Amino acid sequence: MGTIWVVLIALAALIAGVALGFFIARKYMMSYLKKNPPINEQMLRTLMMQMGQKPSQKKINQMMRAMNNQMDK
Structure with missing residues (x-):
């Protein structure tokens, strides 16, 4: 037992x-x-250029903000 x-x-x-x-x-x-963070602005800029987009600072800031909001949730 x-x-x-x-x-x-x-x-x-x-x-x-x-x-x-x-x-x-x-x-x-x-x-x-x-x-x-696993990705920073320079990485994001390079990624967008590789995809054929011309990254503006406004677009990069918007994408970084969206990723940070996603991390906070």
């Missing part, structure tokens, strides 16, 4: 550890991406 309790406690601790680790890693990645 004692080994069943040990197994149940170990299983509960494992599930709690996995859940806690997931949420900590998620929070860390969200803050990391907020501080270090």
